[in-house]
Amino acid sequence: MKLPRYIFPILIIAALFGGYFLRTAFTQPSTNINYSNETGATATFIVDGLKCKGTAAFFTTMYDSVPGIVGIQTFATEHKAVITYDPDKITKDSIKAIMETPVLFQDGTREQVFKCVSIK
Amino acid sequence: MKIRSRYIRYGLMTIILAQVIYLALGLGARSFEAYCPFGGMESLWGLFTAGEFSCALGPLNLSLLISLIVLVALSKKSFCGWACPIGFLGELLGRLGGKIWKKRPRISAKMNFRLKLIRYAVLVVALYFTYKTGELILRGYDPFYIIFSGFGHGSAGVISVIVTVAIAIGAFIIPMMFCRYLCPLGAVFDPFSRIGLIKVTRDESSCTSCGNCDDACPHDIPVMTLEKIRHRDCTNCLECVDACPERDTLQVRVEL
Numbered sequence: 418m419k420l421p422r423y424i425f426p427i428l429i430i431a432a433l434f435g436g437y438f439l440r441t442a443f444t445q446p447s448t449n450i451n452y453s454n455e456t457g458a459t460a461t462f463i464v465d466g467l468k469c470k471g472t473a474a475f476f477t478t479m480y481d482s483v484p485g486i487v488g489i490q491t492f493a494t495e496h497k498a499v500i501t502y503d504p505d506k507i508t509k510d511s512i513k514a515i516m517e518t519p520v521l522f523q524d525g526t527r528e529q530v531f532k533c534v535s536i537k
Numbered sequence: 538m539k540i541r542s543r544y545i546r547y548g549l550m551t552i553i554l555a556q557v558i559y560l561a562l563g564l565g566a567r568s569f570e571a572y573c574p575f576g577g578m579e580s581l582w583g584l585f586t587a588g589e590f591s592c593a594l595g596p597l598n599l600s601l602l603i604s605l606i607v608l609v610a611l612s613k614k615s616f617c618g619w620a621c622p623i624g625f626l627g628e629l630l631g632r633l634g635g636k637i638w639k640k641r642p643r644i645s646a647k648m649n650f651r652l653k654l655i656r657y658a659v660l661v662v663a664l665y666f667t668y669k670t671g672e673l674i675l676r677g678y679d680p681f682y683i684i685f686s687g688f689g690h691g692s693a694g695v696i697s698v699i700v701t702v703a704i705a706i707g708a709f710i711i712p713m714m715f716c717r718y719l720c721p722l723g724a725v726f727d728p729f730s731r732i733g734l735i736k737v738t739r740d741e742s743s744c745t746s747c748g749n750c751d752d753a754c755p756h757d758i759p760v761m762t763l764e765k766i767r768h769r770d771c772t773n774c775l776e777c778v779d780a781c782p783e784r785d786t787l788q789v790r791v792e793l
């Protein structure tokens with residue numbers, strides 16, 4: 418069967434869009450930590466600086482002993498952290514302030530590693 | 538007037554390249570790396586053993602890899618000839634090289650075959666180190682990462698500069714040098730490309746054996762001697778079809 422040459426751009430665009438939408442079938446967090454079995458409110462933070470498994474793991478350590486944090490899921494490729502928290506103990510703004518706290522490095526310098534771009 | 542297939546290809550690849558640059562500038566929701574289909578290969582071991590994506594990879598890398606494998610099984614390496622930004626940049630450099638250096642040396646078929654084995658070695662090395670460490674430690678040697686991250690985090694300093702310059706010079710001298718000899722994604726596509734259903738066919742009865750198609754093929758595929766282009770390296774770029782002076786001698790068809 419003879420085909421027109423436009424078949425190639427059509428197939429490629431279909432494959433790229435198909436691949437884009439197929440991604441939801443493989444959604445998997447980069448890190449997934451539950452500090453307790455409680456339920457709570459959930460907020461999604463888009464975080465500049467959260468870009469790989471290493472930065473995602475470091476991000477979660479900033480909340481290791483913070484009261485009111487129930488769980489954290491990070492999605493590094495989307496620069497996204499989904500945080501479950503107890504609204505009676507902590508607010509979205511204080512969660513944001515924690516991630517933006519400058520970090521003390523081994524060489525004695527202090528630097529802000531993460532910056533919250535948006536909260537949903 | 539019939540538009541050359543090359544210009545349709547270049548139009549599509551320019552749009553895709555612009556998208557990648559947009560992402561590389563940090564203007565999109567994801568990093569440009571999240572769109573690399575080879576990242577899907579690099580994720581497989583981590584997903585299999587720990588149910589996790591490695592380093593900066595995610596679901597989109599894997600889903601794009603799967604959809605592109607389906608694409609290749611349908612239409613050979615059309616992704617390489619019609620969409621890949623690195624292939625596009627390499628092709629532009631190759632064209633420039635051809636204009637400046639008119640009598641570029643041609644690689645013999647035997648040498649071409651041998652050199653193509655390097656891409657399988659690159660594939661094995663890339664997967665071995667990624668699977669072993671869980672890190673994308675070969676980023677510093679990957680032109681897609683080096684170019685679009687602007688020698689960003691993970692690049693290997695002066696070695697990355699040398700690799701990029703060497704690949705650019707190589708593309709200038711040998712058309713599609715990176716795609717032919719070094720691209721590990723091309724190696725992944727090879728078995729699927731062999732079965733690719735949509736391919737160029739040649740009508741022997743109207744072929745005058747002028748050799749224009751052989752000269753036009755950037756992958757040195759001997760089109761003039763074949764009835765169906767089953768060759769694993771064919772990107773369905775249609776350069777041979779455009780170059781053929783005999784109407785409908787080379788056609789795009791669905792053939793086994």
Ligand code: SF4
Nearest residue numbers: 754771772774775777
């Ligand atoms: S055989 Fe024709 S379509 Fe295939 S790569 Fe060569 S020029 Fe392009």
Ligand code: SF4
Nearest residue numbers: 744745747748750781
């Ligand atoms: S360019 Fe056309 S006519 Fe010339 S050898 Fe190739 S298929 Fe035959």
